[in-house]
Amino acid sequence: MSRAPVPASLLALLLAVAAPVAAAPATPSEGSVMSELPAPVAQLVAAVTAGDTDAFLALFPADGVVDDWGRRFSGHAAIRRWSDKEFIGAKGVLTPRKISRSGDTVTVDAGWKSSYYSGDSRFVFVLDGDSIREMRIVGH
Template identity: 35%
Template sequence: MTVQLDDPAVAAFVAAVNAGDKDAFFAVLTEDATMSDDGSERDLAAWTDKEIFSADGRMQVDRVSPDGRTLEVTYSNATWGSMRTRWTFTVAGDRISRFETGQA
């Protein structure tokens, strides 16, 4: 199933994750972006390095909310394997200022 991502910032986020492209990933985030994982605030740089970039993280988008800013994803990486996750994004202008992820 191919899911259309209508929010350009969210689409750029997913594309950067799937390409393993740190530069593109951080370019889509505001300078003061924050994040949480399963309800706990995390250090964005440390978390993304461990859970995405060093572990070959990939997002297969299964469902998108009507506003395009909440995704249900089959997320996989070399550390944890594959799991259903929810990703919610706060977009400021054309960049993401916050994302929250956790098990779906």
């Protein structure tokens, strides 16, 4: 299974953002959580921060799924419609605070802030190599 490579513009943004973030005092838990994120999840956080829907979608296979509190969105077109309104299009900011992993399943407790919804959220990612097969947003 292949997916589109991460756009050079996103990689440049990551490098540009990394220097000021590294210089800013971070709480020990924030720094360690970010360093523990598997690559696809870290790339998702970066894409959301950059407001880059194309980079976000590239992390999912064509039949990938987002489950937002029981509402399922399958495939890039459905995920884009959802994200344009409630995720990236709502100027979302995802701040990972705690991570746990069991096999290919990664659970991230995070702060979420957007113009659509703000509050603590749990994101469960089912990874498939370098892709995110499914992202579920659930209650704690």
